[in-house]
Amino acid sequence: MSAEQTVFAAQPLPNWKRAVLKVGSSLLAGTDKLPSEDGLDPRYAAVLARFIIEARSQGREVVLVSSGAVAAGRRRIESTNSGPVQRQALAALGQATLVSFWQRLTGIPAAQVLLSHDDMLNRRRYLNARNTLRELLRVGALPIVNENDTVAIDKLRLGDNDNIAAAVASLVDADLLMIATDIGGLYTAHPKYEPSAAPILKVDRVTDELLLAASGDPGELGTGGMLTKLEAASKASTAGIPTVLFCGRDADVIRALSDGRLHGTLLMAESDPLTARKQWLRHAPSCGSLMVDGGAAAALHRRGASLLPGGVVRVEGEFRRGDVIEVVNEQPHGPALARGLAQYGAADMRRIVRRHSNEIEAVLGFTFGESVIHRDDLVLLNTEENA
């Protein structure tokens, strides 16, 4: 038996309610031996589609990150050259096919979402993507994310959906990142070249040593290999999200997932998502501040409440909805007592200061909710909890 065929022993799958499932080209690309009409092979995808349907029937939510557009595009047009621009064109040609392929297999209304890493770095685009994905989940659609290959291009390779999947997992506050690939999980070395390579069942932290073990070439059809999967797991871990790597070609492995058993590699999260988010809030640069009265300061401290406009006495700085801002007690005017995400931009915030929450809509003509900073987006500073 070769190293690649070693079975990954079962372990419990972390509990999850909302997962990002990433499916690589290695599972979808049709081969010459088994040509398919649209260039995509439904053999493995059908089992993954059943997993999605079953998860949803258990009240769980799945965001799918699917590669395979280049493979689908290749079937539609003769393209001999395989440089980056040709691959970008093939991805554009195959993307619609890829989405309808999944829609056909799952029977769930599929929504195409194309994202680039730049989108995640731009605060407004990030929030827009987050809102759209949340709304898609709310209405019961299946969001199908792929990298926007037309505009996103690395000098060396096209696309990296492993890292996109990690970014999406934190974007939608997922509690699990699932990466289905063509191999059982992570091995101590590239199993194709190293017969003694052994399965790694659990990773507490992605170390340089592990990255080295995973730096070998990808499979025939994939792009990033294990390296980008470990990079993705490391990012998810920082955001408080565990990652599982498993073989999407093994129907038994996928069925076991539905029963809460993992045959693959589990990469642990550094902390829970809430703690990770609060850490981020504490250190992100702030764009402005809200002066609050004693009553509001006490409510934040004692009751862990959201900040309402009635307790705000003054707005300082220029910021947009979604920016990080500080909360400062007006009396005594000391260091910031909390930080959080602004529900309203500075201009709107100035108009609702001292107003009751139920007046917001009348004053602004719209509302993003009763609070100016929601308690889930707020971290208290200088408390024992944060020491």
Ligand SMILES: Nc1ncnc2c1ncn2[C@@H]1O[C@H](COP(=O)(O)OP(=O)(O)O)[C@@H](O)[C@H]1O
């Ligand atoms: N240490 C390792 N353990 C497991 N697989 C590895 C390792 N190093 C490199 N690989 C390669 O990574 C491949 C999976 O990545 P890739 O081909 O990009 O798949 P996908 O299309 O699913 O993203 C494996 O089939 C294997 O050839």
Ligand SMILES: N[C@@H](CCC(=O)OP(=O)(O)O)C(=O)O
């Ligand atoms: N965006 C490209 C895939 C890029 C990619 O990350 O591929 P893979 O390593 O197979 O997940 C496509 O749809 O073909």
